[in-house]
Amino acid sequence: MMVRSALLNVMMGAARKAARSLVRDYGEVEHLQVSMKGPADFVSSADIRCEKTLRAELKKARPGFGFLLEEGGEIAGDDKSHRWIIDPIDGTTNFLHGIPNFCISIGLERDGEMVAGVVYQPLGDEMFHAEKGAGAFLNERRLRVSARRKMEECVFTTGIPFHGRPGHQTFLKELTAVMGQVAGIRRFGSAALDLAYVAAGRCDGYWEAGIKPWDIAAGIVLVKEAGGYVSDYDGGAAMLETGELVAANDHLHQPLLKLLRSARG
Numbered sequence: 473m474m475v476r477s478a479l480l481n482v483m484m485g486a487a488r489k490a491a492r493s494l495v496r497d498y499g500e501v502e503h504l505q506v507s508m509k510g511p512a513d514f515v516s517s518a519d520i521r522c523e524k525t526l527r528a529e530l531k532k533a534r535p536g537f538g539f540l541l542e543e544g545g546e547i548a549g550d551d552k553s554h555r556w557i558i559d560p561i562d563g564t565t566n567f568l569h570g571i572p573n574f575c576i577s578i579g580l581e582r583d584g585e586m587v588a589g590v591v592y593q594p595l596g597d598e599m600f601h602a603e604k605g606a607g608a609f610l611n612e613r614r615l616r617v618s619a620r621r622k623m624e625e626c627v628f629t630t631g632i633p634f635h636g637r638p639g640h641q642t643f644l645k646e647l648t649a650v651m652g653q654v655a656g657i658r659r660f661g662s663a664a665l666d667l668a669y670v671a672a673g674r675c676d677g678y679w680e681a682g683i684k685p686w687d688i689a690a691g692i693v694l695v696k697e698a699g700g701y702v703s704d705y706d707g708g709a710a711m712l713e714t715g716e717l718v719a720a721n722d723h724l725h726q727p728l729l730k731l732l733r734s735a736r737g
């Protein structure tokens with residue numbers, strides 16, 4: 473029987489509450505695609521609305537904890553040990569275009585270490601959650617990373633840098649190095665869900681550079697608690713600081729890292 477901590481219950485409750493308006497807003501966005509103005513302004517208000525609900529719910533339950541918010545930035549709390557790291561809509565470009573792959577991501581950091589994570593995909597009602605030492609779950613089901621060992625059988629996910637982001641040429645080198653070795657590479661457009669998919673064994677690994685802490689905070693806990701490995705490009709644990717992340721099972725993590733490093737030269 474799965475016993476969930478009070479903290480996880482708080483995080484999941486906040487995600488479910490915020491998701492209600494998000495799903496309504498997504499319905500609107502689908503209609504706005506064909507309008508001249510497009511849904512961009514509407515989506516940024518949906519983002520802010522969702523973040524406000526998450527912040528209020530989490531603050532009510534743990535008044536002292538600090539926040540790192542995609543929209544609101546850093547908000548220090550009285551409790552210097554704990555910080556919520558939140559992306560109200562991860563997969564914003566998808567949301568904006570009416571593509572149903574987006575989620576709410578809530579991570580909890582304790583003394584510099586990620587200790588709990590919730591990634592909620594409201595349209596599919598998929599609640600991925602994990603807490604340090606207690607395992608990773610999708611709704612009620614325990615998760616394990618994939619057991620694949622052969623690169624040529626594996627599917628990896630990644631993020632492609634876009635307009636205004638650096639690293640386009642480096643990414644192309646990485647892609648060239650990896651695509652010749654594997655069964656497939658996917659770009660789904662939500663790093664938090666990419667990591668949840670690695671935790672669930674749906675994908676065998678994920679890499680991205682130039683990623684923000686709120687995109688990966690929760691997913692890091694999911695992958696680790698599902699038995700996977702997560703690191704920066706040097707193999708260290710400075711993912712939130714460097715904005716680099718490589719995640720996979722224990723057979724694939726080193727080979728993937730090696731490929732990415734050789735691509736970068």
Ligand code: IPD
Nearest residue numbers: 561562563564631661662663687
């Ligand atoms: C983005 C998504 C995307 C990743 C980008 C992120 P956002 O986050 O996670 O998959 O490739 O690097 O910025 O903007 O949708 O919160």
